[in-house]
Amino acid sequence: MMDKVIREIEKRRDGYVDELAEFLAIPSVSTDPERAADVRRCAAYCRDALEKIGFSTAEVHETPGHPIVTADWSGAEGAPTVLFYGHYDVQPVDPVELWTTPPFEATVRDGSIYGRGSADDKGQVLCHWKAWEAHFAAHGRLPCNVKVLLEGEEEIGSEHLAPFIDANRDRLASDVVLISDSPMFARGVPSLCYGLRGLCYMEIHVRGAKSDLHSGSFGGAVANPAQALARILSGLKDHENHVAIEGFYDKVRPVSERERAEFGRLPFNEIEFRQQLEVPELVGEAGFTTLERIWARPALDINGMISGFTGKGAKTVLPGVASAKVSMRLVPDQDPDEIAALFREHVESHAPPGVTVRVENLHGARPYLAPLDHPANRAAARALAKAFDAQPVFTREGGSIPVTVTFQEELGTTSILMGFGLPDENAHAPDEHLDLENFHGGVLTAAWFYEEYAHNGK
Numbered sequence: 054m055m056d057k058v059i060r061e062i063e064k065r066r067d068g069y070v071d072e073l074a075e076f077l078a079i080p081s082v083s084t085d086p087e088r089a090a091d092v093r094r095c096a097a098y099c100r101d102a103l104e105k106i107g108f109s110t111a112e113v114h115e116t117p118g119h120p121i122v123t124a125d126w127s128g129a130e131g132a133p134t135v136l137f138y139g140h141y142d143v144q145p146v147d148p149v150e151l152w153t154t155p156p157f158e159a160t161v162r163d164g165s166i167y168g169r170g171s172a173d174d175k176g177q178v179l180c181h182w183k184a185w186e187a188h189f190a191a192h193g194r195l196p197c198n199v200k201v202l203l204e205g206e207e208e209i210g211s212e213h214l215a216p217f218i219d220a221n222r223d224r225l226a227s228d229v230v231l232i233s234d235s236p237m238f239a240r241g242v243p244s245l246c247y248g249l250r251g252l253c254y255m256e257i258h259v260r261g262a263k264s265d266l267h268s269g270s271f272g273g274a275v276a277n278p279a280q281a282l283a284r285i286l287s288g289l290k291d292h293e294n295h296v297a298i299e300g301f302y303d304k305v306r307p308v309s310e311r312e313r314a315e316f317g318r319l320p321f322n323e324i325e326f327r328q329q330l331e332v333p334e335l336v337g338e339a340g341f342t343t344l345e346r347i348w349a350r351p352a353l354d355i356n357g358m359i360s361g362f363t364g365k366g367a368k369t370v371l372p373g374v375a376s377a378k379v380s381m382r383l384v385p386d387q388d389p390d391e392i393a394a395l396f397r398e399h400v401e402s403h404a405p406p407g408v409t410v411r412v413e414n415l416h417g418a419r420p421y422l423a424p425l426d427h428p429a430n431r432a433a434a435r436a437l438a439k440a441f442d443a444q445p446v447f448t449r450e451g452g453s454i455p456v457t458v459t460f461q462e463e464l465g466t467t468s469i470l471m472g473f474g475l476p477d478e479n480a481h482a483p484d485e486h487l488d489l490e491n492f493h494g495g496v497l498t499a500a501w502f503y504e505e506y507a508h509n510g511k
């Protein structure tokens with residue numbers, strides 16, 4: 054079955070770069086109101102492309118923001134159904150003068166294609182389009198049922214995605230969600246990401262006197278909010294970098310032996326990592342490796358602090374207020390609302406005398422973890438091994454991809470994160486690019502994935 058599909062891919066391969074260039078030429082910058090018509094044009098482009106590939110129903114759906122594109126092919130009776138999710142919008146291009154070639158005129162240099170959206174996410178979306186096209190061309194069908202969901206607001210927070218999913222549960226019902234919108238661990242190391250951290254973002258406001266005071270006339274007799282804040286902040290972690298908030302670790306799922314072994318196998322060089330950052334040493338929670346600290350353990354960081362006089366020269370002031378923003382990266386099964394409540398309790402009960410403290414919950418996101426042995430993860434691992442001729446690794450990420458949690462909550466469906474970008478391809482920065490070998494490897498992987506999952510899925 055796959056011989057014919059691979060032959061179709063080989064036959065068409067030379068045209069893929071031009072097709073990607075055409076997709077990249079549409080400046081679908083979702084955050085820029087002046088590009089709204091281009092975003093819309095890009096949605097129509099996606100619908101037409103999916104129709105041409107062979108999807109019976111491809112549609113553009115209006116939302117209060119940018120449109121959502123769906124498509125559906127359900128001719129594989131008895132086979133599982135994959136919901137493919139991607140986004141057709143892109144980041145802004147500023148500062149445009151730092152681009153070597155114009156961001157919307159894709160250019161090939163040194164084995165990579167340069168252009169806004171090449172890695173994030175149009176190039177990765179196209180891998181799947183070309184895989185479906187090859188299957189349709191070879192056999193007139195796909196190995197399993199495929200639903201497609203492409204949004205135009207990923208880069209601006211996906212505001213209208215959850216309501217759309219909620220209103221279209223039947224249309225989107227599937228056995229698994231497949232996303233290709235993340236980097237591989239390193240060149241030549243195909244990867245499957247199965248865990249993402251969540252977030253709890255707080256702000257602490259400390260107030261002392263009714264206004265700033267003269268530090269000569271009042272210093273020593275009135276509490277200083279900046280110092281009070283510093284005391285609160287320094288008490289958030291102990292000397293071994295454990296978070297000192299009572300109950301903070303209660304729901305943290307321990308790193309399993311298998312994960313420790315998987316992480317240990319990764320080509321990660323701690324010395325290089327440290328040197329790249331130009332830090333004298335790496336510091337984190339005692340008892341864990343760097344990858345474990347970033348991927349599988351929660352972390353607490355002060356994101357910013359404001360108080361008193363910060364201009365040039367000296368001004369003898371005793372500040373009236375001080376504030377700090379603090380973010381906590383969460384891991385399963387921590388809950389952002391519960392952590393926010395624990396944080397508030399801790400900060401309020403540790404407030405020094407003479408000041409009032411107010412704690413604000415700014416933003417939260419749930420952590421995400423897919424079972425390593427999910428049939429689709431196993432199928433994806435086999436597909437990657439075949440296409441890249443290398444054993445794939447299982448990784449987690451320190452950041453968040455909120456849409457995975459949306460799919461989990463709205464549809465009860467696990468997401469598989471199979472990315473073909475590289476960590477240094479400047480997604481969101483000037484000179485964004487995608488390695489063409491990985492792009493072609495991505496088409497092959499996608500082609501294999503649907504076949505593998507169809508026969509060994511569920």
Ligand SMILES: [Zn+2]
Pocket residue numbers: 140173174207234
């Ligand atoms: Zn993306």
